[in-house]
Amino acid sequence: MNTEINNKHIGIITINDNTNYGNRLQNYALTTILSQYGTVDTIRCYANDDEPNVCIDIRNRFITAIKCCAPGIRGLTGHRERNFQRFTDELVPDNRASVSSHRGLVPKNAHYDCIVVGSDQVWNDRYASAKGLRLRLASFVHDNTTVISYAASFGVNHVKAESEAAFHELLPRFSTISVREDRAVELVKELGNQHATLVLDPTLMLTPVQWRSITSDTVKNDDRFILTYFLGTVTEDQQDIINDYAKRHRCRVRSIYSYYTFSSDVENYPAGPREFVELFSKAQYVFTDSYHACCFSIIFNKNFKVFGRNGLSAKDNMNSRMETLFRLFELGKAFTAPEEESVIDYAHVNHLLKEYQKQSAQWLSAALN
Structure with a gap:
């Protein structure tokens, strides 16, 4: 691998879910895989029309700490949430950059050589607002940054009718597309008239x-x-x-x-x-x-x-x-x-x-x- 390829600055757009094992572990696996090509950031994507809010983040961590002291189910929930947060903080931090429909990419001077969309159900339109789905299709990229997907998933056999226009518009902007299931290959062809390659889920790429x-x-x-x-x-x-x-x-x-x-x-x-x-x-x-x-x-x-x-x-x-x-x-x-x-x-x-x-x-x- 030559030096130029090995010095890329890569941003990952995925679902940022601190409650889901598969989500956190695929994020870690993809980060590990991509790190051989350069520096990798997970960009926190606000896909439900919400915005970055430090006060809410602090409040949520405080509530988790209180839960950890409680008996029964609340205590189990608190310890689970704390374990998730530690994992994200230590292995897949998502506080270096964020993107939202209102503010766009923050910091404004952030530059990425490549945006990688995936893995997990990033294109499931039941898990994002209309504006958020566009973010997960990398609509915020306006320069010469390369955009690809790795093992992206729809998670459904059909998207909602009102989501089709976003896919029609934005899928053709991807340099190349890979997905993790057979039906997703078909959907990329139906929605964007693009070829998609079937690849392994990132978790299966690590030994x-x-x-x-x-x-x-x-x-x-x-x-x-x-x-x-x-x-x-x-x-x-x-x-x-x-x-x-x-x-x-x-x-x-x-x-x-x-x-x-x-x-x-x-x-x-x-x-x-x-x-x-x-x-x-x-x-x-x-x-x-x-x-x-x-x-x-x-x-x-x-x-x-x-x-x-x-x-x-x-x-x-x-x-x-x-x-x-x-x-x-x-x-x-x-x-x-x-x-x-x-x-x-x-x-x-x-x-x-x-x-x-x-x-x-x-x-x-x-x-x-």
Whole structure:
């Protein structure tokens, strides 16, 4: 890599969500990948017509500190929020630059050689205002700055009719586009008449060694546990399956605490992103309905079972990003077979992963050159 390519100033536009594991970890992974090309900033994007407000930021941190002293769910919530904030502050700070529809890019003299949009559901028009969606399509870039996307996601099969004009206008301004699911390739063609390349989610671009390097070694290596992480509600039948599996394999159940799936019957862990990674690295088996939980199960070669969200069958509840992940790694059994049969051939999966990593890295290198 020559010096000119290696000295770029790169800005990332993503979703800045201090409550979502996948969001924080993909942000960290993309920052790590891009850092080989130069200096990388995550630009805080105010995509819901809000504006930077130091007083609100201070107030929120104060409220989190109070929650940490409370018992029960409030205490778990406070510790979880604090772990998230520490992760962002230390590994993916987003306080160097910001962009909003009212103020534009701040500081005004900020210059980037390249803006990288992604990853995560940056183009999901349900997660941004009309003006905010335009920001996530890099509408604020008016100079000769190169704009690309890496593993951008729509998160839906169709955008709202009122959002189509923004995509029609702004997608053609991208030098090159990559996305993380099959349906997104089609949507980029439909909405902007542009070609999009399918690449790996950034989390899958880092090695297990790289991921373990950010953990704190808070979980004992000989701790035998089944890990569960759900974004939807776990049904009684699903919980019975988990408990039965844990009992037969002499493991306890550890659940990564979520606002929506708290249960007094399991051990709830108020994990931040670092702890999330470590729990996946040391689990004996994983039950989940989460895309990034599947990604980290793959990274650490864990057998896992996908349940349908909120009681739906897994197959009926599959979205394009899950379908694409399972197609790429040939993982159909993880959501169609009973858990005892869900044994993944990781020699084959790891071979595929290395090939996809190589292809994705080559695409990114060419895009930034």
